[in-house]
Amino acid sequence: MAGRETLEELVRLQGERVRGLKQQKASTEQIEEEVAKLLKLKAQLGPDEGKHKFVLKTPKGTRDYSPRQMAVREKVFDVIIGCFKRHGAEVIDTPVFELKDFDIAGQFDPMIPDAECLKIMCEILSSLQIGDFLVKVNDRRILDGLFAICGVPDTKFRTICSSVDKLDKMSWEEVKNEMVGEKGLAPEVADRIGDYVQQHGGVSLVEQLLQDPKLSQNKQALEGLGDLKLLFEYLTLFGVADKISFDLSLARGLDYYTGVIYEAVLLQPPAQAGEEPLGVGSVAAGGRYDGLVGMFDPKGRKVPCVGLSIGVERIFSIVEQRLEALEEKVRTTETQVLVASAQKKLLEERLKLVSELWDAGIKAELLYKKNPKLLNQLQYCEEAGIPLVAIIGEQELKDGVVKLRSVTSREEVDVRREDLVEEIKRRTSQPSCTC
Amino acid sequence: MAGRETLEELVRLQGERVRGLKQQKASTEQIEEEVAKLLKLKAQLGPDEGKHKFVLKTPKGTRDYSPRQMAVREKVFDVIIGCFKRHGAEVIDTPVFELKDFDIAGQFDPMIPDAECLKIMCEILSSLQIGDFLVKVNDRRILDGLFAICGVPDTKFRTICSSVDKLDKMSWEEVKNEMVGEKGLAPEVADRIGDYVQQHGGVSLVEQLLQDPKLSQNKQALEGLGDLKLLFEYLTLFGVADKISFDLSLARGLDYYTGVIYEAVLLQPPAQAGEEPLGVGSVAAGGRYDGLVGMFDPKGRKVPCVGLSIGVERIFSIVEQRLEALEEKVRTTETQVLVASAQKKLLEERLKLVSELWDAGIKAELLYKKNPKLLNQLQYCEEAGIPLVAIIGEQELKDGVVKLRSVTSREEVDVRREDLVEEIKRRTSQPSCTC
Numbered sequence: 001m002a003g004r005e006t007l008e009e010l011v012r013l014q015g016e017r018v019r020g021l022k023q024q025k026a027s028t029e030q031i032e033e034e035v036a037k038l039l040k041l042k043a044q045l046g047p048d049e050g051k052h053k054f055v056l057k058t059p060k061g062t063r064d065y066s067p068r069q070m071a072v073r074e075k076v077f078d079v080i081i082g083c084f085k086r087h088g089a090e091v092i093d094t095p096v097f098e099l100k101d102f103d104i105a106g107q108f109d110p111m112i113p114d115a116e117c118l119k120i121m122c123e124i125l126s127s128l129q130i131g132d133f134l135v136k137v138n139d140r141r142i143l144d145g146l147f148a149i150c151g152v153p154d155t156k157f158r159t160i161c162s163s164v165d166k167l168d169k170m171s172w173e174e175v176k177n178e179m180v181g182e183k184g185l186a187p188e189v190a191d192r193i194g195d196y197v198q199q200h201g202g203v204s205l206v207e208q209l210l211q212d213p214k215l216s217q218n219k220q221a222l223e224g225l226g227d228l229k230l231l232f233e234y235l236t237l238f239g240v241a242d243k244i245s246f247d248l249s250l251a252r253g254l255d256y257y258t259g260v261i262y263e264a265v266l267l268q269p270p271a272q273a274g275e276e277p278l279g280v281g282s283v284a285a286g287g288r289y290d291g292l293v294g295m296f297d298p299k300g301r302k303v304p305c306v307g308l309s310i311g312v313e314r315i316f317s318i319v320e321q322r323l324e325a326l327e328e329k330v331r332t333t334e335t336q337v338l339v340a341s342a343q344k345k346l347l348e349e350r351l352k353l354v355s356e357l358w359d360a361g362i363k364a365e366l367l368y369k370k371n372p373k374l375l376n377q378l379q380y381c382e383e384a385g386i387p388l389v390a391i392i393g394e395q396e397l398k399d400g401v402v403k404l405r406s407v408t409s410r411e412e413v414d415v416r417r418e419d420l421v422e423e424i425k426r427r428t429s430q431p432s433c434t435c
Numbered sequence: 436m437a438g439r440e441t442l443e444e445l446v447r448l449q450g451e452r453v454r455g456l457k458q459q460k461a462s463t464e465q466i467e468e469e470v471a472k473l474l475k476l477k478a479q480l481g482p483d484e485g486k487h488k489f490v491l492k493t494p495k496g497t498r499d500y501s502p503r504q505m506a507v508r509e510k511v512f513d514v515i516i517g518c519f520k521r522h523g524a525e526v527i528d529t530p531v532f533e534l535k536d537f538d539i540a541g542q543f544d545p546m547i548p549d550a551e552c553l554k555i556m557c558e559i560l561s562s563l564q565i566g567d568f569l570v571k572v573n574d575r576r577i578l579d580g581l582f583a584i585c586g587v588p589d590t591k592f593r594t595i596c597s598s599v600d601k602l603d604k605m606s607w608e609e610v611k612n613e614m615v616g617e618k619g620l621a622p623e624v625a626d627r628i629g630d631y632v633q634q635h636g637g638v639s640l641v642e643q644l645l646q647d648p649k650l651s652q653n654k655q656a657l658e659g660l661g662d663l664k665l666l667f668e669y670l671t672l673f674g675v676a677d678k679i680s681f682d683l684s685l686a687r688g689l690d691y692y693t694g695v696i697y698e699a700v701l702l703q704p705p706a707q708a709g710e711e712p713l714g715v716g717s718v719a720a721g722g723r724y725d726g727l728v729g730m731f732d733p734k735g736r737k738v739p740c741v742g743l744s745i746g747v748e749r750i751f752s753i754v755e756q757r758l759e760a761l762e763e764k765v766r767t768t769e770t771q772v773l774v775a776s777a778q779k780k781l782l783e784e785r786l787k788l789v790s791e792l793w794d795a796g797i798k799a800e801l802l803y804k805k806n807p808k809l810l811n812q813l814q815y816c817e818e819a820g821i822p823l824v825a826i827i828g829e830q831e832l833k834d835g836v837v838k839l840r841s842v843t844s845r846e847e848v849d850v851r852r853e854d855l856v857e858e859i860k861r862r863t864s865q866p867s868c869t870c
Contacts (some may be wrong), residue, residue, distance in 0.1 A: 067525040086793055088770040088800035088819075090502040102815065109805045115786075123793065237786040239794065335523040351550075351672040358521055358558065359674065365523035368547045380537055384523075 033255065067332040072320050079127045080310060087120055111227055114260050114288055115234035117308050121264055121284050122240040124310065130318045132267040133283070136200070136247035139228055140257050140287075142209075145221025146248070149214045150192040152185065158254065159183050164197050167249035168265075172198055200247040203232035224259070231260065257287035266318070283318075284310045331385040336428045338386050339366045340377040342393035342403075347371070349392050353402070357390075360421040364390075381407045387435035388424060406435050468690065502767040507755050514562045515745060522555055546662055549695050549723055550669035552743050556699055556719050557675040559745065565753045567702040568718070571635070571682035574663055574695050575722075577644075578686055580656025584649045585627035587620065593689065594618050599632050602684035603700075607633055635682040638667035659694070666695065692722035701753070718753075719745045766820040771863045773821050774801045775812040777828035777838075782806070784827050788837070792825075795856040799825075816842045822870035823859060841870050 018034050065073065118135060125133045143161065152160050163179045170178075172194055179185040179193075196215075199205060206228050215221045228246060235241040250263055264284040286308035323330055339354040341347070347370045357364040365386070367377055374391070381389055391403040391412075401414040404423060415423050427435045453469050500508065553570060560568045578596065587595050598614045605613075607629055614620040614628075631650075634640060641663050650656045663681060670676040685698055699719040721743035758765055774789040776782070782805045792799040800821070802812055809826070816824055826838040826847070836849040839858060850858050862870045 070525070085769045086796065086798045088768050088798065090505070090767045102818065109782075109803055112782075112786075112801075112803045112805075119790070119793070233783075234786055237783055238790045332525045333523045334520045347544075347547075348668075348672055351547075351669055355554070355673045358554070361521065363521045363523065366547075368544055370544045370547075383537065 033253075037256065068330050069316070069320065071330050071332045072323065073316055076128065076312060076315055076319055080124050080312070083120055083124045083127065086123075087116060111230045111234060111260075115231055115238060117286060118231075118235060118244065118262060119238045119240055121262070121286070121308060121310075122243050125264055125283065128315060128319065130266060130283070130315065130322065133243065133264055134267055135244050135262055135264045136250045137228065137231070137244055137260060137262045138247055138250035139224035139260050140254055141220040141224030141259065142228070142248070143251055143254070145215060145218035145224065146196055147193070149218050149221070150196070151189045152193070156183065156185060160185060160193070161251040161254050164193065164249055165251040167197060197248045197251075200245050200249070202241065202244070202246065203229065203236075205246050206232060227260065252285065253287055256289050259288035261285075261287035281314070282311065283314050284308065329385060333365075333384060333386075334363050335365050335384065335386045336363045337365075337388040337390050337424055338377060338381050339364055340374060340389050340391045341372065342374050342391050342396075344371040346392050346394075349397060353390065353392060357421065357424070362421060362424055378405075378407070388427065390420065390424075408435065468688075472691070503765050504751070504755065506765050506767045507758065508751055511563065511747060511750055511754055515559050515747070518555055518559045518562065521558075522551060546665045546669060546695075550666055550673060552721060553666075553670060553679065553697060554673045554675055556697070556721070556743060556745075557678050560699055560718065563750060563754065565701060565718070565750065565757065568678065568699055569702055570679050570697055570699045570719075571685045572663065572666070572679055572695060572697045573682055573685035574659035575689055575692050576655040576659030576694065577663070577683070578689070580650060580653035580659065581631055581683070582628070584653050584656070585631070586624045587628070591618065591620060595620060595628070596686040596689050599628065599684055600686040602632060632683045632686075635680050635684070637676065637679070637681065638664065638671075640681050641667060662694065687720065688722055691724050694723035696720075696722035716749070717746065718749055719743065764820060768800075768819060768821075769798050770800050770819065770821045771798045772800075772823040772825050772859055773812060773816050774799055775809060775824050775826045776807070777809050777826050777831075779806040781827050781829070784832060788825065788827060792856065792859070797856060797859055813840075813842070823862065825855065825859075843870065 014034070014037055018031065021031050021034055118137070121135060143164075144157070147157055147160060160179055160183065163175050163183065166178070167175055176187075176190045176194060179190045180187050206225055209215050210222070210225050210229070215225075232241055232244070232246075235244055250261060252263060253261060262285065263282045265282050337357065339350050339357065341350050350366050354364050354366045367380060378389065380386075387407055389405040389407060391405060393403065396403055396414065399414070400417055402417055402420050403412050404415045404420070405412040406427075449469065449472055456465060456469055553572070556570060578599075579592070582592055582595060595614055595618065598610050598618065601613070602610055611622075611625045611629060614625045615622050641660055644650050645657070645660050645664070650660075667676060667679070667681075670679055685696060687698060688696060697720065698717045700717050772792065774785050774792065776785050785801050789799050789801045802815060813824065815821075822842055824840040824842060826840060828838065831838055831849065834849070835852050837852055837855050838847050839850045839855070840847040841862075
């Protein structure tokens with residue numbers, strides 16, 4: 001394909017740019033914008049490259065994290081990555097995932113990948129248990145059509161979008177003042193916009209707007225509304241429609257999104273009963289961009305590209321705060337059993353036993369002392385959150401047993417040496433805190 | 436503690452230095468040296484900080500990896516990280532792990548952590564199945580004593596070490612020529628060294644040297660040999676002594692190691708029967724350094740610090756090559772089942788079913804087409820390595836069943852809708868290739 005080498009070089013350079021911005025700790029918006037450009041370029045490499053990509057925005061570095069914080073990070077990543085894998089994503093870079101679209105006939109049918117993307121977003125946010133959330137969706141084409149019928153000049157489109165997007169933080173009065181006072185929009189045009197962009201709801205709002213006398217005259221808006229209707233149908237089949245809000249004030253990232261756009265926000269409880277929950281900031285966002293890339297497809301096919309970013313750093317803080325508020329102890333190791341000795345001169349026996357456990361895949365530790373005091377060994381378990389102790393004593397050795405002690409309940413039972421591995425596995429596979 | 440702020444600042448700066456070197460793609464030896472300095476500094480922050488640390492040398496970046504390579508990387512990391520966790524390691528940085536040393540009484544007993552470190556190294560290399568390997572061990576104190584009794588001037592210690600270390604790649608003649616011809620060592624001194632450093636063996640070699648008339652006069656050498664003897668005892672209890680070779684020519688990293696040093700090498704089969712296997716380069720290395728840091732401990736305790744580096748980039752290449760040689764297909768996704776339709780107009784049913792599977796934690800996909808051909812869906816599974824297909828058809832819907840097909844055996848069976856999740860879980864928990 002002519003120009004492919006140049007495209008690949010452009011992709012490579014854009015990739016460098018993204019990495020450079022990350023290292024320089026550029027703003028997340030700037031990074032997101034450049035990542036979107038990167039993906040657009042990659043998509044131009046050809047239909048096989050036009051897959052659905054998911055980018056995780058990861059923290060810039062990890063050196064300021066304590067072991068506790070690292071453990072929280074790991075749990076969060078496990079949830080996110082597990083969800084992508086459940087949906088068949090490949091890891092193509094760290095931390096970029098890709099859902100395959102290797103449909104052998106070539107075309108894809110609209111809105112199915114978008115619906116899956118939103119399903120993934122909802123699964124992740126539910127699993128993380130960071131509280132109630134809402135996913136706002138809108139569509140670039142609806143906004144375009146909307147602004148057109150309201151009389152917004154083409155040249156002011158982007159700047160008016162940016163004002164409208166502030167409705168999640170500012171009142172309509174303030175937004176209108178900005179549009180009219182600072183950006184030179186005619187007040188009656190602003191009023192017309194206001195009639196629309198303060199609305200949000202479910203599929204019934206989509207259907208209502210499909211009947212809107214002015215909006216339904218606009219081809220773009222109709223297209224966007226039609227797709228949103230289809231999207232809601234699929235989201236209902238996916239069981240997540242109750243989390244989705246069609247929100248006409250969502251106007252972010254419109255430099256690169258060409259279709260559906262979405263943003264997930266956490267809800268804090270309303271200040272007073274009866275008030276609607278307020279968003280406290282986004283934790284994930286994304287959208288579709290594929291209009292441009294079709295140009296480079298020899299068969300003129302549309303190459304799908306759906307982006308999803310998850311604000312993991314934000315999520316880490318929230319999860320951490322929640323755990324602190326619940327006073328929940330975060331374990332920094334996964335050790336299941338400490339191998340301990342009750343008397344002196346039993347180091348060799350401890351070494352043999354701990355080695356047996358490791359070889360059986362059990363997560364075990366021992367203290368690095370020849371003759372540790374039993375009390376110290378038990379205290380170590382309490383501090384580290386280790387649930388079980390396997391205690392070796394001279395009598396137990398003669399009897400061919402090991403004393404297995406539950407750290408929380410303090411109950412001890414003699415287990416035959418040959419049954420120990422099974423018993424430990426059985427007890428550690430139960431719900432936590434019941435070892 | 437006086438000077439702590441300065442120490443913390445030094446630690447921070449050294450950490451920056453390490454990161455800078457990584458970004459500049461400095462040589463692994465240079466990085467390892469600076470990491471060792473970093474760990475020494477960190478250990479000086481106090482006894483609680485003097486834990487056993489393990490550093491994974493990770494590749495500089497991932498952008499040149501295909502999905503297949505990323506999948507290989509992930510498998511390798513899973514093995515390594517799983518092993519550390521089995522031994523109670525905390526993640527303190529990426530990719531640095533730390534084994535806790537919260538011996539509450541304060542002191543640790545020698546060689547136990549070193550033995551565990553070597554056990555970890557052996558477990559990792561065995562699990563990775565990259566072929567036979569050998570772990571060479573030596574001790575700084577033995578080399579010091581050895582060179583002293585052979586008559587090496589103190590000033591030439593480091594440079595002679597570096598020559599001796601080349602014995603894994605060069606013959607003794609060549610090494611001797613370098614020591615005498617280039618480094619000005621007296622030939623008779625070189626000959627004395629040669630009598631020792633060409634030796635390698637098990638604990639019997641340790642015992643033999645403990646009886647050596649000259650070496651046993653040297654206090655340092657005796658200390659080192661005594662510790663190695665203890666180390667071999669523990670390694671025997673850990674079941675890995677057969678992988679360990681006491682090799683007097685191992686003389687790497689002596690700028691910072693103060694005690695035991697080790698290096699794991701892969702063995703390739705000998706060129707001719709009866710020859711010893713030749714090392715083909717190291718895949719892991721480490722050692723103990725703690726003499727210096729004791730100075731900063733208010734109670735004058737020795738603060739343990741054992742370093743272990745695993746050459747993951749090297750290991751990735753080896754695993755990849757092995758898989759290619761075995762012509763083993765590396766799956767790039769973990770998808771367990773494709774939800775397919777046998778006739779047209781069944782998209783909604785597919786969406787419902789795939790959503791049920793996702794909600795039950797099953798890894799599932801569907802094609803993004805409204806009416807995909809069954810053949811295309813089956814072909815997709817074959818290419819992606821997906822083992823099962825859940826086929827929806829009009830008759831099956833009426834009968835309340837789903838046709839579950841094994842992609843490899845091509846056998847199909849009707850499964851009741853309410854039993855489908857269990858059946859998929861049962862079949863995917865069996866050894867691979869028997870779905």
